[in-house]
Amino acid sequence: MSQPIISRIAPTPSGFLHLGNAFNFLLTALLVDSLDGYLHLRIDDLDGARVETSSVEDIFVQLEWLGIDYDSGPSGPDELFKKYSQKLRREKYSAALEIFRNSGNLFACECSRSEIRKLSPDGNYPGTCRLKELDLLQANRSWRFHVPEQTFVSFKTFSEKVEKINVTQAMGDFVIKRRDGLPAYQLTSIMDDLELGVNLVVRGNDLRNSTAAQLFLAQSLNDKVFPKTRFVHHQLIKDNSGKKLSKSSGAFSLKKLREKHQSAVWIYQETAKSLKLPFQHIRSLDDLKEVFRGVVKNNEGLEIMLDQGK
Ligand SMILES: [Zn+2]
Known part of the structure; x- marks a missing residue:
C-alpha cells in the first residue's frame, strides 16, 4: 500500500472505559502496528453535560495500563483541554x-x-x-x-x-x-x-x-x-448474559479489572482469544503484536477474524 495507514482511537469521556473499549483500542493499535501506520488519540469531549473529569482521567490511566502508544493526541487532561478539545x-x-x-x-x-x-x-x-x-x-x-x-x-x-x-x-x-x-x-x-486524514476506521x-x-x-x-477509507466493524464484547457492555458495566470496567488483575496480560490474552489467535504464550503487548503481525503478513484468516462479528 502506497499511502501510510492513519487511524485513531476515539473514546468518549462519559463514563469509565470497559473491556469492550480495550478490545477496540487494542485491535486498532494492532492493525496500525502491523501496517506501520500512524495512530491518533481523539477524545470526543464536545458534550459538556456528559463529560466528567474522572472519565477524562480514566482514559489516560487505562491507555497507559494497556501500554497503548499513540503518535499524536493529548498526553493528559491538561493538554486535551488546551490543545485538542473538540470545544476548540x-x-x-x-x-x-x-x-x-x-x-x-x-x-x-x-x-x-x-x-x-x-x-x-x-x-x-x-x-x-x-x-x-x-x-x-x-x-x-x-x-x-x-x-x-x-x-x-x-x-x-x-x-x-x-x-x-x-x-x-x-x-x-x-x-x-x-x-x-x-x-x-x-x-x-x-x-x-x-x-x-484517517483512512482506517476500526469500530x-x-x-x-x-x-x-x-x-x-x-x-x-x-x-x-474519505470514501477511500477502509472500515473494520468488529464484534462486540458481551457480558455474561450476552448483552453488549456499556459505560455502566461495573465489573467489566477497566478500573475494576485493573484492581483485580494488576497486569494487563489477561486483557491481551482475552483480545487474542476474541480474535481466534493462540493466546497461551502471550505475556506482553509485544507478544500479542508479534502474533498479530504474523497473521497479517500471511493474511491467514485475517478476513474471517475481522469480519466474524457480522
Ligand atoms: Zn420532527
Missing part, C-alpha cells in the same frame, strides 16, 4: 453546518425522542417535520439531513471487499445538529476524521449505521478522500 473546533463544525444549511437538504425538527419512538418502532425518523418548513434558526430545534429514498453508500473493508449500505434504511433523516445547539456525533466524527458493529451516515456526509461535502 466549534467554528469548524459550525462552518460545516452552514454549508449543509445552504445546500437546502436540511429541515428543522421539533419532535421529542419519545414522540419519534411512538411512531417508529425501529427508531428511524418517521418524517414528521420534513414538509413543515419550520424555521431552522429558531432555538430548540434539531437539524435533520433529508436522506432521499434509495440512497446508498459503499465502503471498503479491511481486505478491500466493497460493502454497500442503504442509508435511507439504516439511518433515515438523521440529526446533524442537536436541539441543544451542539453539532451531533455524526458531524463531529466525520469532520475530525477528515481533519486527521464496533453497532456503529455500522454511523459509518453509513458519515460516508453520506463526506459525499455531501464533495470529499474525495
Whole structure:
C-alpha cells in the first residue's frame, strides 16, 4: 500500500472505559502496528453535560495500563483541554453546518425522542417535520439531513471487499445538529476524521449505521478522500448474559479489572482469544503484536477474524 495507514482511537469521556473499549483500542493499535501506520488519540469531549473529569482521567490511566502508544493526541487532561478539545473546533463544525444549511437538504425538527419512538418502532425518523418548513434558526430545534429514498453508500473493508449500505434504511433523516445547539456525533466524527486524514476506521458493529451516515456526509461535502477509507466493524464484547457492555458495566470496567488483575496480560490474552489467535504464550503487548503481525503478513484468516462479528 502506497499511502501510510492513519487511524485513531476515539473514546468518549462519559463514563469509565470497559473491556469492550480495550478490545477496540487494542485491535486498532494492532492493525496500525502491523501496517506501520500512524495512530491518533481523539477524545470526543464536545458534550459538556456528559463529560466528567474522572472519565477524562480514566482514559489516560487505562491507555497507559494497556501500554497503548499513540503518535499524536493529548498526553493528559491538561493538554486535551488546551490543545485538542473538540470545544476548540466549534467554528469548524459550525462552518460545516452552514454549508449543509445552504445546500437546502436540511429541515428543522421539533419532535421529542419519545414522540419519534411512538411512531417508529425501529427508531428511524418517521418524517414528521420534513414538509413543515419550520424555521431552522429558531432555538430548540434539531437539524435533520433529508436522506432521499434509495440512497446508498459503499465502503471498503479491511481486505478491500466493497460493502454497500442503504442509508435511507439504516439511518433515515438523521440529526446533524442537536436541539441543544451542539453539532451531533455524526458531524463531529466525520469532520475530525477528515481533519486527521484517517483512512482506517476500526469500530464496533453497532456503529455500522454511523459509518453509513458519515460516508453520506463526506459525499455531501464533495470529499474525495474519505470514501477511500477502509472500515473494520468488529464484534462486540458481551457480558455474561450476552448483552453488549456499556459505560455502566461495573465489573467489566477497566478500573475494576485493573484492581483485580494488576497486569494487563489477561486483557491481551482475552483480545487474542476474541480474535481466534493462540493466546497461551502471550505475556506482553509485544507478544500479542508479534502474533498479530504474523497473521497479517500471511493474511491467514485475517478476513474471517475481522469480519466474524457480522
Ligand atoms: Zn420532527
